[in-house]
Amino acid sequence: MKRPLTRDRVLRAAVRVADEGGLGALTMRRLAEVLGAEAMSLYYHVRNKEEVLDGVVEVITSEINDLVDKIDLPSEGAAWKAAVRTRILTAREVFLRHPWATGVFESRTSSNPAVLRYNDGMVRLLRDGGFTHDQIHHALHALGSRSLGFTQELFDPGTGPVTEESLAALRGMADAFPHLVSMLTEIAHDDPDSTLGWCDDQKEFEFGLDLILDGLDRLRA
Amino acid sequence: MKRPLTRDRVLRAAVRVADEGGLGALTMRRLAEVLGAEAMSLYYHVRNKEEVLDGVVEVITSEINDLVDKIDLPSEGAAWKAAVRTRILTAREVFLRHPWATGVFESRTSSNPAVLRYNDGMVRLLRDGGFTHDQIHHALHALGSRSLGFTQELFDPGTGPVTEESLAALRGMADAFPHLVSMLTEIAHDDPDSTLGWCDDQKEFEFGLDLILDGLDRLRA
DNA sequence: TTGCTCGTCTTACGTCGTAAGGCTACCTTA
DNA sequence: TAAGGTAGCCTTACGACGTAAGACGAGCAA
Structure with missing residues (x-):
């Protein structure tokens, strides 16, 4: 790594480090190491570690936006549901690639441009479906983190196979x-x-998602 | 604090420390301090900090169980929904008292006795409602952390009032x-x-909860 | 009395985030 | 072209963290 440091390079490296060693491996020193620099050099491009994590959220969400932007599905009227469903399941794929990332998203109320852009697209699809702004607002809250493709599971009989x-x-x-x-x-x-294993995460996610989307569909004028 | 240390006293003190100073204040040294002891003394009653956090989950969930155990509502047939709703909103009150606690629950797949007991009661109510075991399983996953009364919000236009x-x-x-x-x-x-402020958290929570419960109700045989 | 064991404390290590400031290479400007 | 500034990276060091190793004292058993 001989190229000059950049805020962008730092943030992308942060994602790489976490991909390889988990969130615990994401240390300022380790981050500097993979960039061929020293820890304190990062602080010229980034205020502190919090800003690194904020940046990670932005990088991941941008990855999501890149994918969902390519989706070209009708969303007018009843088609809204399939469009939203595809959008969310597409976003989910990104978190399957970066399992550690959900923890970062959970730990901050992310109002960075990328997340706003993702939500903006969500509002558009729901608007196309004929929902009122008020309904859309409720819908976003009801979906919560599910709109980005992940959920907080508290019930897990155990990973690993059923022995x-x-x-x-x-x-x-x-x-x-x-x-x-x-x-x-x-x-x-x-x-x-x-x-x-005990539970098929993907199936369960889709079940819960469809439950909510079907419920919302019934509210449409 | 002169009474002898106990695993139970340590865990309850941990909740108190976090209540007062947030999760960041929950340090082994600080925890020892409020107990009138030294940090290393805690390790005789607790393996490490992870175990403290696991114990905190247990203490909080026990607090929830104490409350929901007092609920005496019919749950047979169509009454299941009101019973589950009350159970969940009651659990939610505990997290409103310990706002930092959601982060602890999120960070571990909690399969301790208290959480199992809470879920056991949940299964019973749904069973009373006439759901199959398979449907109940899906329902628990669909509810996720909502079954304990909290959700992961990613969409927040900002705390504070609308200025x-x-x-x-x-x-x-x-x-x-x-x-x-x-x-x-x-x-x-x-x-x-x-x-x-922008959003009424409680209203939004109830909206999402009802959306799911209504959706589940339609699945009943 | 002797010795063990339970509970607590002291000391110290390695890792973390990061404050303070030094060094160099390059750019600006007279 | 010489002088001075600044951008970018580095060295050093501090305090807080979790916790390993082991010393210490009180109470009990033999």
Whole structure:
């Protein structure tokens, strides 16, 4: 890395570092290292680490915008739903490439240009669908982070495949959490194709998304 | 603070420290200080800071469980919706008391007993409503963190009240984000009761919640 | 009395973000 | 062309963090 430092190069390098080593690896020193510079040199291009993280949000969101800008789908009237659905699932792909990034988005109320631009496009699609501005406002809040393609999961029976041990552990909790356990055992039984693990994140995301989009569709004038 | 240290006292103190100074104030040294001890003494009762944070999740969720356990509402058949709604809005109150806590929940896949117990109760209510186990599973994923009463907002026109300056700033962005700006100006105009700020978080939360609950209700057999 | 073990404290290490200021290469301007 | 300034990068150092290693004292068991 011999080229001169740039705010833009710094931010792109930050994404690269996090891609390789996770968010924990994103250190000012490590960031400088991959740029062939010293930590303090970064501060000429960036006020502090917070600004690096803000910049990361911007880089990721720009990546999303580049993708969704290429989508050319009708959005007038009833077509709004498919258009919004595609937009959101496209954005989601970016977060699948940068799994660490959701944590950064969660930690700041991002009002940078890229995020505003993404939301602007969202408002346009909903407007095409015939929603009022007030409805659109509610819709954006109802979608929350889902509009960018990710959700906060609190319920996760465990990553990894459904093993015999985990089923045994489940049976051990049947007394303490009877309803939960009987649900999970049925889930595991219904889907013996257990290599995928307990839950199919993508399917669940789409289920929740469709639930909301269908609900919104019913509100249209 | 002269009483002997306890894992439980440590965890409760952690919640207190975060309540007073935010999550950033939750330091092993600060935590020891409010307990009248030294930092390293904590490690006898707690493996590391991660375990403190896990414990904080447990304390907060227990606080939630204490509240929702007192709810005595019918949940059979169509009554499921009101029961779940009340449960979730009750949980939400706890996070309004501990605003910093959402960040802790987000940062870990919490499978501690308290969270399992909360989810167990949720499954029971949905079961009472007549949902299949498979539907309940989808429902829990669709609700995500909303089942505990909080959401990840990415869209926030700005905290604080709607001032003349912020409206002027809005007009300045009309060229870059036309749809977004025209929506926001209409929102601000429709609701001149601007002291509340741009968005009523509680109203928006309930809107999104009802959207999902209504959608689920239509799936019932 | 002796010795163990439980709970706490002292000291210290490595890592983090970053403040303060030094060094050089280049540009401006007389 | 010489003088001075500034842009860009670096060195050094500080305080805060999590925590490893082990010392210390009190209480109990033998």
